[in-house]
Amino acid sequence: MDPVITDAQIGAAVAAEAEWMEDVLVRLVAAPTVLGQEEPGQRVMEQAFRDLGLAPYDLRLDAEAIRADPGSSPFSWDVSAKRNVLADWAAGGSGGRSLILNGHVDVVPPAAEALWTDPPFSPVRRGDWLYGRGAGDMKAGLVAMCGAVRALRRLDVAPRAPVWLQSVVEEECTGNGALQCVLSGPRADACVITEPHPDHITVAQVGVLWFHVDLRGAPAHAARASALGVNAIDAASSVTAALRGLEAELNVDPPPPYDAFEHPINLNPGRITGGDWTSTVAAECTVSYRLAMYPGDDPAALQRRVEAAVAEAAAADPFLSENPPVVRYDGFTCEGFSLQHTEPVAVALGGTYERVVGTPAPLLATTATTDARHFVRSGIPAVCFGPHGENIHGIDERVSLPSLTQTTHVLAAFIQDWCGLTA
């Protein structure tokens, strides 16, 4: 199909949306959409979709349907009030390929609010950067996909196959929001997730396991700790050490494409809580860990290795042998994937990027997981590409506004390349 509009026209239309995009981004970042509090962000997305001239609609999370799917991750909390917000840009012609543009509205907590220069949910612009938790991961990505559609609609064109916009919840813990889209949302010829993966296209990702180890101790007065007590906080250190051993094993001889990484598989003790009194030997300690696995690895097999490592640590202590730590799974239990570099969506998006930006976009792997796995698993090829963010999950997270503009430009041009446009 011949192009209906030029990249230059698209660039100008995106530039004209810069103010609207920044405004939406600021309102999104100001919504503290941590787990369980996604709704204010979804209301912003609803309005953003309306601003495109589209009719947003809800896709509510169905706990039963999610749990019944083998690709779901376990969760212990109530999701009955949660919704993804979707909007369809219907085909105005025929002969094109359909596309899902997907992003998540949930963000991780601030890590350490006191260390931020400005409060994490008070967006601040400094020069070319917009600061705030979630600015990069991935509210700018949500804005980019909206901006691309709005720019094209400003040019009075329509796609030759549907473009489906999806703002999902729970990417940061289970991916069950995106899974619900796969279960009951539209099918498409491809999906682009506008995660903050700039200047490259992500075609492979690790699997991730979240697990929580509940440790018991023998509480006693601290005055007699050595004689009577077994400290659950000390036991947690032993378990972490054993798991570090497993992590080291997993990083020996990584298979491609992970042989490009020095240390692809990361274990992270992300949360710990233990004990209830300074002078009482800690009776309980719980540590929450994140551990990755290679594409093709079975999450259940990694669970067995985790359990073996924990059991090995427990075996070294008579009390823990009798009172073994409990390993619970709550959150990510998901496999990785690796697309062929000939996958059409990757090739096409790479082509668009190179034409618009002037430099090639390599096809890369990530040591993280993303919602792309659900689409890939269901037969919808999915890649990640989005604005340049920094300090993701860190302090003073920020996103580059020029990168947001460029990403939006590439996405809009890609819609023409992939879906085709009609005047």
Add this chain to the structure above:
Amino acid sequence: MDPVITDAQIGAAVAAEAEWMEDVLVRLVAAPTVLGQEEPGQRVMEQAFRDLGLAPYDLRLDAEAIRADPGSSPFSWDVSAKRNVLADWAAGGSGGRSLILNGHVDVVPPAAEALWTDPPFSPVRRGDWLYGRGAGDMKAGLVAMCGAVRALRRLDVAPRAPVWLQSVVEEECTGNGALQCVLSGPRADACVITEPHPDHITVAQVGVLWFHVDLRGAPAHAARASALGVNAIDAASSVTAALRGLEAELNVDPPPPYDAFEHPINLNPGRITGGDWTSTVAAECTVSYRLAMYPGDDPAALQRRVEAAVAEAAAADPFLSENPPVVRYDGFTCEGFSLQHTEPVAVALGGTYERVVGTPAPLLATTATTDARHFVRSGIPAVCFGPHGENIHGIDERVSLPSLTQTTHVLAAFIQDWCGLTA
């Protein structure tokens, strides 16, 4: 002075109070008097003092006066609503020695509520035992001192020097309740604290330091933990390991009377909290530690050694060298003491015990601290002696009711021996 009443008469009078005593104990244990929630327990004590025919009165905590005293421990919380409850049994004659009977109404938290056979603040009697948090440490001790006075008053006698009853707060964290008694309460010739030290009399105790280490990490996405992150939870393990080294040093060649213990100085990491998301490298972790010191050791000197150990652990890590852990002091900062075995109150109470019980009560040291230090420091010799408790600071804490009766008998007989009685 010749005895006014016999030990047998006292024993019978104590036996007659058994039901009242158990009732008070049950009501005390049912009051969940953890830090900051002491008041319901103090109301029970107020009524108990009234039941003795005495007039209870308040001794409110004066934060400014406490902080101005070199024997106080630092505290970060509000004490303005806190009170000790006191009652004076005035002298009915002359020529005796005055006595303070002191106990604390505060208890430590349950350690792990789910592990208890019955809820920790639902007192349950099984055979000779009364179960519940604080039953042993030290609500039965409070009941024993009340029971002793009530038994004697039932016999229509009065002491030849005042007996001062004190129910104090904050023994488990600062001792500042007892300190307030020393600052503005009565002075006496001796003090007996009815801590659960059965079948012996405690004449020496360690000093205790509470300190809290705030660790920083470099938060990052867990996917890039090894490349970008420094995990504050891992750092906490390193700091604890360094402090275990200090603990080991402190246990080499203990001075008498602590050479009788295999491991007199105990370090306890009692509480830990760190991180805010499983897939974020932990930005913060705080560990609360308890560490003991020998009588004669300067708490300030131990603080310097703690800080050196923490700094040593930090020096091994480039990030922690630049972002050194902060050591905070909140709670116990107190010295130990060791009384002479010829101390009159110890000798006299030992004599009473041996006469009433039939076996000697050795004079021992404890690896814990108690409020006795404040009295000793102010020149009032103080010892600990009280009912037999088990699982202090542990699960299914319990106190022996026969031991409570026996302790009460010994205390009542000791009031006659120490203070003298008039008919």
